[in-house]
Amino acid sequence: MRPGVSPDTFPPRGHEAKRLSIVDAAAGVFCREGFAGANIDLIAIEAGVSRQTVYNHHGDKEKLFIAVVRDLTERCNAGIFATIATFPDQPGDLEADLVGFAVRLNQNCICNRDGKFLRKLIQTEGERYPELFAEWREQGPGRTWPAIAARFARLAYGGHLTIDDPDVAARQFLGLVNAELQTTFMLGGTPREDEVVQSATNGVRTFLRAFGKRPSPAGAKKHTALANA
Amino acid sequence: MRPGVSPDTFPPRGHEAKRLSIVDAAAGVFCREGFAGANIDLIAIEAGVSRQTVYNHHGDKEKLFIAVVRDLTERCNAGIFATIATFPDQPGDLEADLVGFAVRLNQNCICNRDGKFLRKLIQTEGERYPELFAEWREQGPGRTWPAIAARFARLAYGGHLTIDDPDVAARQFLGLVNAELQTTFMLGGTPREDEVVQSATNGVRTFLRAFGKRPSPAGAKKHTALANA
DNA sequence: GACGATTTAGACAAGGCTGTCTAAATTTGT
DNA sequence: ACAAATTTAGACAGCCTTGTCTAAATCGTC
Numbered sequence: 011m012r013p014g015v016s017p018d019t020f021p022p023r024g025h026e027a028k029r030l031s032i033v034d035a036a037a038g039v040f041c042r043e044g045f046a047g048a049n050i051d052l053i054a055i056e057a058g059v060s061r062q063t064v065y066n067h068h069g070d071k072e073k074l075f076i077a078v079v080r081d082l083t084e085r086c087n088a089g090i091f092a093t094i095a096t097f098p099d100q101p102g103d104l105e106a107d108l109v110g111f112a113v114r115l116n117q118n119c120i121c122n123r124d125g126k127f128l129r130k131l132i133q134t135e136g137e138r139y140p141e142l143f144a145e146w147r148e149q150g151p152g153r154t155w156p157a158i159a160a161r162f163a164r165l166a167y168g169g170h171l172t173i174d175d176p177d178v179a180a181r182q183f184l185g186l187v188n189a190e191l192q193t194t195f196m197l198g199g200t201p202r203e204d205e206v207v208q209s210a211t212n213g214v215r216t217f218l219r220a221f222g223k224r225p226s227p228a229g230a231k232k233h234t235a236l237a238n239a
Numbered sequence: 240m241r242p243g244v245s246p247d248t249f250p251p252r253g254h255e256a257k258r259l260s261i262v263d264a265a266a267g268v269f270c271r272e273g274f275a276g277a278n279i280d281l282i283a284i285e286a287g288v289s290r291q292t293v294y295n296h297h298g299d300k301e302k303l304f305i306a307v308v309r310d311l312t313e314r315c316n317a318g319i320f321a322t323i324a325t326f327p328d329q330p331g332d333l334e335a336d337l338v339g340f341a342v343r344l345n346q347n348c349i350c351n352r353d354g355k356f357l358r359k360l361i362q363t364e365g366e367r368y369p370e371l372f373a374e375w376r377e378q379g380p381g382r383t384w385p386a387i388a389a390r391f392a393r394l395a396y397g398g399h400l401t402i403d404d405p406d407v408a409a410r411q412f413l414g415l416v417n418a419e420l421q422t423t424f425m426l427g428g429t430p431r432e433d434e435v436v437q438s439a440t441n442g443v444r445t446f447l448r449a450f451g452k453r454p455s456p457a458g459a460k461k462h463t464a465l466a467n468a
Numbered sequence: 469g470a471c472g473a474t475t476t477a478g479a480c481a482a483g484g485c486t487g488t489c490t491a492a493a494t495t496t497g498t
Numbered sequence: 499a500c501a502a503a504t505t506t507a508g509a510c511a512g513c514c515t516t517g518t519c520t521a522a523a524t525c526g527t528c
Contacts (some may be wrong), residue, residue: 018363019248024475024525024526025473025474028474028475037396041253042366043274043275044273044274044276044363045273045276046273046275046276047273047274047275047276049514049515049516050515050516050517051515051516058475059475059476060476061476061477061516061517061519062474062475062476062477062519063474063475063476065516065517065518066474066475067513070516071517072515091459098376128378129425131363132425132426133359133425133426133427134273134362134363136426136427137271137426137427137428141424147422151422161357175441176281178418178419178441178445180417181419181421182415182418182441182442182445184421185414185415185417185418185421185442186415186418188409188414189407189410189411189413189414189415190407190410190412191448192413193380193474196358196361196362196365197362197365197366197372197376198362198365198366199359203432212404212407212411213411213414215358216407216408216411216449216450219448219449220445220446220448220449221445223447253495253496253504253505254496254503254504257504258504276487278484278486279485279486279487280485280486288505288506289505289506289507290486290487290506290507291488291489291505291506291507292504292505292506294486294487294488295504295505299486299487300486300487
């Protein structure tokens with residue numbers, strides 16, 4: 011820490027690496043087995059670490075669990091904001107661009123390992139740690155949803171959409187785009203990529219039917235007849 | 240069982256009553272604590288029954304859990320089909336009628352005790368009992384969603400809606416109508432009635448913007464300017 | 469090569485839970 | 499009121515888990 015010669019890791023390398031691998035393994039075990047069913051021995055084994063090391067790093071089971079949730083929230087948020095940065099502000103093909111955005115959001119943030127784990131932990135243990143998950147609610151949906159809403163507001167301002175309430179529209183966008191993945195999510199599964207694309211495509215199409223600029227009433231033809239599904 | 244004098248309960252009254260109260264108590268405890276964390280002593284106490292009686296009725300913890308899920312699935316399904324029977328086939332005010340339907344569906348089937356419990360158990364333990372929850376998937380969404388889709392198809396056939404794929408429309412209807420309740424559902428909470436109504440109202444409005452009969456192109460004016468939210 | 473910090477393996481106590489067993493008490497139907 | 503079935507309370511063995519402790523081994527750094 012004194013002489014800044016070390017390449018890019020301040021604390022002892024192996025130390026922090028172990029901390030990471032413990033949190034990672036713990037996330038998996040907590041998800042599979044639930045808090046009560048999670049076994050610290052198993053976590054230690056999956057982390058490639060002795061049980062004592064787990065206790066050295068995190069004190070006890072509950073503190074470990076909290077560390078896991080905090081970690082996952084942080085990483086997922088980072089991913090979501092990175093994806094929001096790819097939102098199509100100046101769309102070429104609005105439908106295709108929104109589908110792409112929705113698919114990226116799902117694949118990189120919601121269906122990936124961290125997203126899946128965080129979702130499951132919230133569902134499973136949310137009621138046991140009210141303050142912890144209130145914190146998640148503020149840091150997660152509380153920050154990401156308005157950010158998405160702002161992007162939709164910008165699209166509306168630019169004349170690409172007709173939206174009353176951007177916050178409502180954002181939530182409905184997410185609801186539509188995931189409409190066909192609900193049962194899979196409930197069961198903790200991971201949808202295949204083509205299912206994600208299909209759901210996003212259908213969702214965006216409906217979204218644009220509701221909020222898209224109406225095609226000029228003159229040339230109103232079967233312009234929506236893309237149906238291949 | 241021989242002479243059918245008994246009023247309306249075939250098996251010994253107290254016996255079946257106890258079975259019921261055990262399953263009920265078990266549902267609550269399994270939800271709160273997870274399968275691993277659930278304590279049979281506690282279930283017995285909450286059911287007002289001795290521990291041995293729990294074992295007499297259900298054999299062991301796992302069989303008890305399975306009985307709970309089967310029971311909840313059955314009861315929830317019954318509720319959902321009863322509500323589907325109230326779907327507005329001959330709508331007067333389509334928007335109001337669909338909002339009413341959505342609110343009934345939420346209040347009577349999804350947010351009530353059974354619905355909440357079943358949802359939580361599926362989320363929490365779904366991966367641990369693949370066949371059991373595959374069964375739920377077939378009996379639940381596998382039967383109710385097509386039933387709802389059929390109702391939407393009928394509305395479209397009657398000229399009240401413009402729908403390509405009724406199955407997609409049904410899933411999207413559910414997604415839209417619940418769009419604002421997602422975080423509450425995730426955390427296992429029960430939304431207030433006004434939140435349910437709000438979400439349903441916004442959802443139905445968007446649904447009709449997408450699938451409602453287009454107002455005749457002639458008198459196309461700001462007919463959608465109902466905004467009070 | 470030597471030093472300090474970290475990690476490891478294993479044993480350990482304390483406590484909790486499941487599922488069984490027994491004998492007594494209670495309920496149910498006749 | 500009687501007989502059979504059901505329920506109850508309590509004790510019990512067996513197992514698993516958490517969290518602590520100790521002494522040896524390993525790692526990173528100078």
